[in-house]
Amino acid sequence: MTTYFIYAGVGLCFLMFLALYRVILGPTAIDRLMGVNVIGTKTTVLLIVIGLIYGRVEMFVDIAIAYALLNFIATVGAARYFQHRKNLCSVGFGLRHKEDKGDTTE
Amino acid sequence: MHFIYMFLIMFGFWIVLSGKFDAFHITLGVISCLIVSFLSLDLFFHETKKKGRIAEVVRFLSYIPWLVKEIVLATIHVAFIALRPNVKDNIDPKVIMFKTRLKKDLSKVTFANSITLTPGTITIKVSDDEFYVHALTKKTAEGLPGEMEERVGKVFKEFGE
Amino acid sequence: MIIALTVLLTVTGFFFFFATTIGLIRFPDFYSRMHAAGKGDTLSSLLMLLGLAIYSLHHFSFGNFLVSLKIIFIMVFIFLASPTATHAIIDAGFESGVKPWTKEEERAEE
Known part of the structure; x- marks a missing residue:
């Protein structure tokens, strides 16, 4: 059974390297x-x-419990930080960019 | 009264996490649980007490098996799209907006999380009663709000008796 | 019996992890990648953790039971936190102006 868990761990590490592709080459933050x-x-x-x-x-x-909690907190914190970055992507879309499209009825 | 409930929940949690029953660890647990429940009492139980809370929990538990079934279907759906060749031909993403009839905050949160966990749809933004939803295919976009809003409303008794 | 159940659950979870990661790489834009990351991760980590929790009951004792209880606590936490984290990330993307990919634009570019 230990051999099986070693294979499972190695497989998980391999999948983490695949996900690292998105971290390194992701177009936006x-x-x-x-x-x-x-x-x-x-x-x-x-x-x-x-x-x-x-x-x-x-x-x-x-x-593992501590890591799960930290992962959640870190994700939410970083997401809140990037929420107010207007020029994350050069093309505007979304509620914040409504006025840029010439929608000046208000 | 709320303080005692809070303390008991915290202390049960301490027992599970520590797993030791000698006097030293129990004393440490009592002291830290008292401090934590004193500091964070106003974060919980801020809603006024009302009847029917237990019935609500029971109805929510009966909602969970349906949710689990939907989660399994959703994952199979995403996995099927991801593993087939030509991803771009199989999807037709779209952002849609609809208004919900749900009023309470808790039922809105449950509804948003349920949308995220069901096949082909994900909640982007909730402002007052407007839901912005990103749908992966045309078929899933048509199914909203649909059956799920009825079920969530039934759990929290939104639409009257 | 317990070992067979563990192997079944972990292999299923591992397959969904694999599909999630492939989807993360292959999907065309931010929003559809979030579909893969948000849904696949929840179910596959729940399945793998359930398999491991069952395996740790293999030799029954109080300590092993406590370990299983803690793993189930992690499962409950992931079940609640994963949709919330997904929602936080996708809301940040929407507010900061990431444009969704649609089929019509793809045709218009061609």
């Missing part, structure tokens, strides 16, 4: 943030798998 969120969710699972491999799961599960 929000794309990178999404890649980081996906990697963080995989890391939570990977921590428990590592704990089962080493037979110390009662220690690693606490780290």
